Amino acid sequence: MPAYAAEPAPDRNATAPIDPDAASSPLSLRHRALAVLAEPDPAAKAAAARALRAASLEAGDDAIGAALTLAAAGPVPGRPARPELVPPQKVERRGSLQNPAGRAVLIHALAHIEFNAINLALDAVWRFAGMPAGYYRDWLQVADEEALHFTLLAAHLRKLGFAYGDFPAHNSLWEMADRTAGDVLARMALVPRTLEARGLDASPVVRTRLADAGDAEAAAIIDIILRDEVGHVAIGNRWYRWLCAERGLDPVTTYAELAERHQAPRLRPPFNLAARRAAGFDEDELAWLTGSAG
Ligand SMILES: [Fe+2]
Numbered sequence: 001m002p003a004y005a006a007e008p009a010p011d012r013n014a015t016a017p018i019d020p021d022a023a024s025s026p027l028s029l030r031h032r033a034l035a036v037l038a039e040p041d042p043a044a045k046a047a048a049a050r051a052l053r054a055a056s057l058e059a060g061d062d063a064i065g066a067a068l069t070l071a072a073a074g075p076v077p078g079r080p081a082r083p084e085l086v087p088p089q090k091v092e093r094r095g096s097l098q099n100p101a102g103r104a105v106l107i108h109a110l111a112h113i114e115f116n117a118i119n120l121a122l123d124a125v126w127r128f129a130g131m132p133a134g135y136y137r138d139w140l141q142v143a144d145e146e147a148l149h150f151t152l153l154a155a156h157l158r159k160l161g162f163a164y165g166d167f168p169a170h171n172s173l174w175e176m177a178d179r180t181a182g183d184v185l186a187r188m189a190l191v192p193r194t195l196e197a198r199g200l201d202a203s204p205v206v207r208t209r210l211a212d213a214g215d216a217e218a219a220a221i222i223d224i225i226l227r228d229e230v231g232h233v234a235i236g237n238r239w240y241r242w243l244c245a246e247r248g249l250d251p252v253t254t255y256a257e258l259a260e261r262h263q264a265p266r267l268r269p270p271f272n273l274a275a276r277r278a279a280g281f282d283e284d285e286l287a288w289l290t291g292s293a294g
């Protein structure tokens with residue numbers, strides 16, 4: 001019997017060491033996503049997330065372990081001792097973006113978002129059983145791309161004379177993961193379709209400010225991130241709609257209910273409607289967004 005036979009299994013391998021020979025690991029891809037999520041070192045986590053996606057491209061659907069019910073043997077996500085996590089109002093205010101130190105505070109905040117985004121994508125893979133194979137493949141792709149974003153930003157931060165961990169950060173992204181841990185529909189509604197979509201709105205403003213400050217390299221990283229994030233929100237829309245259809249729910253009213261129940265952040269203009277359309281939001285959803293915002 002293969003180690004990842006399609007039946008509920010105990011979580012004895014949940015935090016097993018990551019097999020460096022990724023393509024031949026006997027563990028299911030979902031077990032391995034959990035192991036990468038538990039990895040505390042950011043660079044090691046990013047590299048492992050990229051390797052796991054590469055392995056998944058060579059693996060058949062049986063290797064996913066979609067039917068397995070997994071449990072984390074230890075705390076997730078693994079995270080480094082620094083950055084110190086503080087309430088949002090205690091996060092460092094950045095100075096002028098004309099100074100490298102001022103830009104470093106901004107780049108650090110973006111790197112922290114991407115570190116959390118790796119964790120959120122891996123969590124979507126291991127936590128929710130019984131989804132189609134395409135769901136897991138999509139979220140392994142997202143984890144890979146978030147790992148690239150983190151790696152690019154961490155490298156740019158080093159050029160500015162700083163490192164990831166040098167400034168305090170807040171934990172509100174992962175708090176939404178905790179609030180939506182019990183239901184994949186809520187997770188799709190409130191992480192990719194809310195928090196990542198908010199990133200689509202913010203990116204043009206951040207990009208302009210970095211370019212105006214003369215940091216063309218940082219602006220080019222934001223371009224890569226925005227390109228990929230349209231795809232992440234599209235993946236969120238795809239699986240949110242799939243789940244709504246399966247449960248016989250109306251996507252627009254269900255979103256409003258979930259946002260209220262899970263205390264989603266209120267979305268404020270300006271909205272990047274072009275990017276949101278490219279990510280698959282329809283006109284009813286955009287009308288609800290613009291009508292309820294403010
Ligand atoms: Fe990202």
Ligand SMILES: [Fe+2]
Binds near residue numbers: 196228232
């Ligand atoms: Fe993303």
